[in-house]
Amino acid sequence: MTLDHSPTNTPFHDVDQFIALPRLAGLALSPDGTRLVTSVATLNAKKTAYRTALWDIDPAEDGPARRLTRSAKGEASPVFAHNGDLYFTSSRPAGEEDDEGDGAALWRIPNSGGEAEQVLSRAGGVAGLIVASSAETMIITAPVLAGSTDEDDDAARRSLRKDKKVAAILHSGYPIRDWDHDIGPDEARLFALEQKKTDDEGEQASTTDSSLSATNESEPPRELRNLTPDAGTSLGNADVVISADGRTVISSCQRLLAKGDSRSYLMTIDVESGRSRTLLSDDSADYSPGPVSPDGSQVIVQITTVTDASTAPRNSLGLVSLDGGDLVPLAEHWDRWPSAAGWLPDGSGIVVTADDDGGCPVFIIDVETGEVRRLTKDAASYSDVVVSPTADCVYALRSSYEFPAEPVEVNVSTGDVRVLSSPVDRPVLPGRLERVETTADDGTRIASWLVLPHGAATEDPAPLLLWVHGGPLGSWNAWSWRWTPWNMAALGYAVLLPDPALSTGYGQDFIQRGWGSWGSEPYTDLMAALDGVLSRPDIDETRTAAMGGSFGGYMANWIAGHTDRFNCIVTHASLWALDQFGPTTDFSTYWEREMTPKMVEENSPHQSVANISTPMLVIHGDKDYRVPIGEGLRLWYDLMSKSALPADEKGETDHRFLFFPDENHWILQPQHARIWYLTVQHFLAQHGMGPGVELPKELGR
Numbered sequence: 125m126t127l128d129h130s131p132t133n134t135p136f137h138d139v140d141q142f143i144a145l146p147r148l149a150g151l152a153l154s155p156d157g158t159r160l161v162t163s164v165a166t167l168n169a170k171k172t173a174y175r176t177a178l179w180d181i182d183p184a185e186d187g188p189a190r191r192l193t194r195s196a197k198g199e200a201s202p203v204f205a206h207n208g209d210l211y212f213t214s215s216r217p218a219g220e221e222d223d224e225g226d227g228a229a230l231w232r233i234p235n236s237g238g239e240a241e242q243v244l245s246r247a248g249g250v251a252g253l254i255v256a257s258s259a260e261t262m263i264i265t266a267p268v269l270a271g272s273t274d275e276d277d278d279a280a281r282r283s284l285r286k287d288k289k290v291a292a293i294l295h296s297g298y299p300i301r302d303w304d305h306d307i308g309p310d311e312a313r314l315f316a317l318e319q320k321k322t323d324d325e326g327e328q329a330s331t332t333d334s335s336l337s338a339t340n341e342s343e344p345p346r347e348l349r350n351l352t353p354d355a356g357t358s359l360g361n362a363d364v365v366i367s368a369d370g371r372t373v374i375s376s377c378q379r380l381l382a383k384g385d386s387r388s389y390l391m392t393i394d395v396e397s398g399r400s401r402t403l404l405s406d407d408s409a410d411y412s413p414g415p416v417s418p419d420g421s422q423v424i425v426q427i428t429t430v431t432d433a434s435t436a437p438r439n440s441l442g443l444v445s446l447d448g449g450d451l452v453p454l455a456e457h458w459d460r461w462p463s464a465a466g467w468l469p470d471g472s473g474i475v476v477t478a479d480d481d482g483g484c485p486v487f488i489i490d491v492e493t494g495e496v497r498r499l500t501k502d503a504a505s506y507s508d509v510v511v512s513p514t515a516d517c518v519y520a521l522r523s524s525y526e527f528p529a530e531p532v533e534v535n536v537s538t539g540d541v542r543v544l545s546s547p548v549d550r551p552v553l554p555g556r557l558e559r560v561e562t563t564a565d566d567g568t569r570i571a572s573w574l575v576l577p578h579g580a581a582t583e584d585p586a587p588l589l590l591w592v593h594g595g596p597l598g599s600w601n602a603w604s605w606r607w608t609p610w611n612m613a614a615l616g617y618a619v620l621l622p623d624p625a626l627s628t629g630y631g632q633d634f635i636q637r638g639w640g641s642w643g644s645e646p647y648t649d650l651m652a653a654l655d656g657v658l659s660r661p662d663i664d665e666t667r668t669a670a671m672g673g674s675f676g677g678y679m680a681n682w683i684a685g686h687t688d689r690f691n692c693i694v695t696h697a698s699l700w701a702l703d704q705f706g707p708t709t710d711f712s713t714y715w716e717r718e719m720t721p722k723m724v725e726e727n728s729p730h731q732s733v734a735n736i737s738t739p740m741l742v743i744h745g746d747k748d749y750r751v752p753i754g755e756g757l758r759l760w761y762d763l764m765s766k767s768a769l770p771a772d773e774k775g776e777t778d779h780r781f782l783f784f785p786d787e788n789h790w791i792l793q794p795q796h797a798r799i800w801y802l803t804v805q806h807f808l809a810q811h812g813m814g815p816g817v818e819l820p821k822e823l824g825r
Contacts, residue, residue: 131552131553131554132554134553135551135552136554136610136611136613136614137614139798139801140171142611143167143794144166144167144171146164146166146547146548147174147529147605148163148164148529148530148531148547149162149164149165149176149508149521149529150162150163150200150202150508150521151508151510151520151531152202152210153511153512153519154204154210155205155206155208155257155258156208157513158182158183159180160181160510160531160544161180161192161204161210162178162181162547163178163179163199163202164177164179165198167794168196172794173793175195175198176199177191177192177198178191178199178202178210179191179192179547180192181531181544181546181547182545187545188545189545189546191547192233193214193233195214196216197214197215199213199216199231200212200213200214200228201213201253204255205255205262206256206260207260209232209233209235210235211230211253211262212231212233212240213230213231213250213251213252213253215227215228215229215249226247226248226249226282226286227246227247227250228250229243229245229246229249229250230244230245230253230317231243244317244348246266246279246348247279247282247283248266248278248282248310249266251264251265251267252264252265253265253317254364254366255366256366256367256370259368259370259371261316261370261395262316263314263316263317263364263366263373263395264314264317264348265313265314265315265359266315267310267313268310268313269281269310269311270308270356285309293306293307293309294309297357297380298384298386298713299710299711299712302711303710303750304747304749304788304790305749307357307360308357311355311356311360312359312360312362313350313351313353313359314350314352314355314359314373315348316348316349316351317348318346318347318348319345319347320346320347321347349398351398351400355377358379359378361378362375362377363375363376363413363426364376365413365414365415365416365423367420368416368418368420371420372392372395372420372446373393373395374390374392374393374413374416374423374446375390375391375393375413376388376411376412376413377389381407383713387410388410388411388412389402389403389405389406389411390402390403390404390405390412390413390423392446403423403446404444408429408430409427409428409429409430411425411426411428412426412428414464414474415466415467415474417467417471419471420446421446422444422445422446423443424441424464424474425444426464427439427440427442430717431639431718433718433719433720433723434640435639436635436636437597438461438632439462439463440454441453441454441462441464441476441489443491454474454494455494455495455496456494459631460478460479461478461479462477462478463478464476465477465486465509465510465511465518466509467511468488468511468515468536469514470515472492473491474488474489474491475487475488475499475511476488477505477506478629479601479629480498480629481630482503482559482599482623483503483504483505483601484504484505484507484599484629485498485500485502485506486499486506486509486518487499488536498539499518499536499539500539500541503559505522505523505524505601505603506521506522507520507521507602516536517534517536518533519533519534519544522541524601524603525557525573525575525600525603526553527551528550528551528603528605530543530544530546530548531545531546532544553610553613554577554613555577555610555614557574557575558576559572559574560572560574560656561656562655563652564645564648564649566645568625568649570649570652570653570656571622571630572600572620572621572622572656572657573600573621574618574619574657575609575618575619575621576662577613577615577616577617578613579616582661585661585662586663586664587616587617587664587669588618588619588620588663588664588667589617589619589620589668589669589813590620590622590653590690591609591620591621591672591676592622592624592650592670592671592672592676593627593672593675594673594674594676594677595627595675596627596646596675597628598627598628599623599627599628600621600622601629606791606797607673611801611805612805615814615817617814618663620653620654622649622650622654624646624649624653625637625646625649626642626646640719640727641723641726642675642678643682643686643726643727646679647682647683650679667691667812667814668689669690669692669693670683670690670693671693671694671695671696671804673696674696674698674750674789676698677696677698678699678700680694680695680696680698681695681700681730681759682727682729684729684732684736684738685732685736686732686735691739691811692738692741692807692808693738693739694740694807695742695743695759696744697743697750697789698742698759699755700728700729700730700756700758700762701729701730701758702725702727702730703724703725704755705751705752705755706719706724708752709749730758730759730762733762733766733767734766736763736768737768739778739779739811740763740779741780741804741807742756742759742760742780742781742782743781743783743800744756744757744781744782744783744784745783745789745791746783746784746785747787747788748788748789749788749789760779760781763779764779767779780807782799782800784796795822802817802818802819802820803823805817
């Protein structure tokens with residue numbers, strides 16, 4: 125497969141134009157299936173942050189999408205209620221004189237039209253909203269301080285911390301951090317959002333929850349009823365679903381085990397009474413809920429087996445009755461990792477997505493037989509899938525390395541795809557995309573995407589960048605704004621995006637090949653993929669560089685210590701000393717199950733630092749909790765003091781360290797993303813890879 129693009133003046137030729145491209149995400153469908161709402165992020169006036177707005181798409185018409193919201197703070201998490209009203213969260217003020225709150229409030233746009241109205245604000249903010257599809261039930265997810273007795277008490281405690289400028293957190297369990305944020309002192313709770321009760325005389329009953337407020341006359345006063353007052357920390361990162369009739373909430377919860385370990389189990393809550401019970405719990409797996417069946421009798425279960433050093437995890441689906449009972453496997457012999465999106469309206473099938481050979485198609489699983497039918501036929505990736513109530517189609521966001529996310533309609537019978545009117549146009553690309561493959565030493569097929577710049581040919585071969593994906597349980601299969609190969613193609617680089625051992629979408633055995641031996645098959649697969657394209661006449665085998673982030677950064681470090689074939693190497697948010705990484709990452713218990721001490725020693729890149737003779741650009745964010753900054757600091761010191769390219773008498777070296785004090789595992793601020801791309805391109809040029817690129821002046825060098 126070859127997809128050809130040849131323009132020589134695109135947004136990818138200018139990093140400023142690239143970061144200004146609007147980014148589409150998320151999809152919500154109205155209960156009657158007549159409206160789709162998505163969000164679009166654009167640069168603010170100062171070009172220092174992205175702000176989101178909600179846009180309305182009519183799936184039945186080809187007319188342009190219509191912008192619904194506009195504010196300096198932006199809007200997020202759109203959800204349709206059963207009556208067609210649109211709810212969302214935003215931290216924008218409710219009035220011209222209102223101060224900014226401590227968190228996002230809940231807003232509503234009536235189905236009949238009109239301006240957005242604030243429905244609910246509270247001291248700790250609103251995290252999200254879950255609604256029943258055929259009932260008025262609304263469930264709010266929101267944080268509370270652990271010792272709070274009610275909303276007034278919670279507001280007072282928050283005010284005290286803010287006034288005294290106290291940020292300290294007292295922990296009694298594990299974990300205490302997650303990816304890019306500290307856990308606590310907030311704890312997640314589930315609330316029923318209800319109309320404020322009245323007394324016998326028809327006057328509004330008094331409430332102690334004075335921190336709640338609604339600031340419009342058309343929206344009835346609301347109050348929160350805490351459904352999980354004793355949840356503690358168990359609802360951190362919980363997945364929550366609700367039955368169509370609004371009577372039952374199903375949530376994942378964390379059950380703490382010995383030595384800091386935990387398991388995710390399923391809990392049901394009767395909304396009317398507030399009574400809860402455990403639905404499904406097992407030490408051998410983690411469970412999270414998928415959508416509830418249309419008749420309200422059973423719920424889809426996402427199952428992830430607990431790993432050990434010899435066995436990779438497996439993700440699968442099951443069904444369990446809301447009345448309790450055994451977990452029934454669903455399509456248990458299917459060798460992919462499905463994620464449930466929704467039920468067909470008659471309950472006969474379940475719509476899922478799953479990584480598959482460089483894409484993430486839509487599939488339908490027959491509930492009775494377990495038969496899996498692939499619905500979409502292209503090589504793209506589908507996300508945010510929602511099922512139409514008419515049962516004839518599903519809607520989704522589709523992307524690939526050919527284009528960013530765009531809204532589409534997929535016919536359930538034929539799999540035909542219709543592109544809907546999008547608020548965002550496809551950008552023109554500066555090259556072409558190919559699917560390539562090679563064979564590893566053990567005979568395993570290794571597939572990759574290859575991005576080729578305009579003009580790459582035998583008489584003008586392109587330098588090659590080997591990009592290694594993170595995870596490691598993942599795949600190069602969808603558009604990424606953070607790792608965008610087209611910025612490199614615009615400068616004349618070819619970019620190879622291989623899926624080595626441990627990658628998803630090629631079967632469980634393919635994952636198992638690299639489990640516990642990161643420095644073995646993943647490395648040799650990458651070299652095999654590289655060798656496969658270096659034989660092409662349109663690739664310059666004398667100019668190659670390797671790059672990767674997270675696990676991809678680990679592989680970049682491993683590559684640096686095991687071959688000198690590359691001109692230079694870029695390693696971002698990378699694992700360096702595995703014995704240090706394991707106890708300091710945000711979820712050490714998972715890591716301790718993944719590798720034995722012997723595996724850690726054998727697979728740690730820092731053991732080979734003396735062999736590193738290739739110039740390296742190290743990139744790390746100080747707020748990275750998944751791969752703590754200690755990895756970057758130790759890597760930098762080891763390169764300076766122990767590598768084959770040590771610092772000279774002035775303390776300078778061919779290695780470079782790009783440090784972001786206020787970024788985390790990802791580089792999220794747009795101007796920092798600009799710095800990232802330009803610094804990487806400058807470093808590549810310094811080592812003979814491509815055209816000269818100046819360092820951004822903001823670095824002060």
